[in-house]
Amino acid sequence: MKKALFTLLPLAIASVPPAAIAQKEIPKAPGHEQCPLGYVNTLGTTCVSPIYYEVAPTYGKACKSGWMNIGAGYCKKKTLGIF
Template identity: 65%
Template sequence: MQKLPLGLATVLLGLPLLLPEATLAQKRIPKLPGNDQCPLGYVNDLKQHCNSPIYYQVKPTYGKPCDSGWMNIGAGYCKKKTLWIF
């Protein structure tokens, strides 16, 4: 097994700390009014929130279509598309 140079390993491990906070995604989101289910990728906690083991960047749709680069995941939320993966 090849070892990464120390500088490269430091950059890779520190990269998430360099990202602006606005781009961080949500693992726990509130259920929106009128929705008793959770969006795709989230699990109902049987209270007022939905939880996901994966970080997704989501935003409410407010009853409008999702912006370009975002996809509708149901329950009133849009998820940001990452690369070519949905």
Template identity: 75%
Template sequence: MKALLASCLLLASTSLPALAQKEIPKGEGHDQCPLGYVNTLGTTCVSPIHYEVAPTNGKACLSGWVNIGAGYCKKKKGPLGVL
């Protein structure tokens, strides 16, 4: 089962553009991970999907970005800004 999961993650990572972060540090002052990321039970969060994210640094997200929690914003996708 682990080998199958690793193969799927490898395939997904090679077929998608590497424009975003698959592994991010937990946001400052946050113990949980943002939407779409899995807690590694350490100091990082991982995702099998490439998201373009940026830390909020305690401020509102910029135009064209959406707050995904845990101290991060994610760039909106698509013409209607759908996640």
């Protein structure tokens, strides 16, 4: 049973569209020197997080429904309907 799960796991991951995969390292949003909530500044052009979040740039607009603003030009997809 365990062997079957380990065999199917790479196939399941490969079938997820790239836009739906959470990001652990993101570029700083244009016009922002800070990193969004939950990310650490690498003192370069990127921010990293020890946790995988699904984030999207705001482009100066409000976050979509089901997403929350985490600052520095990014929105994070809410999980479990709250955070």
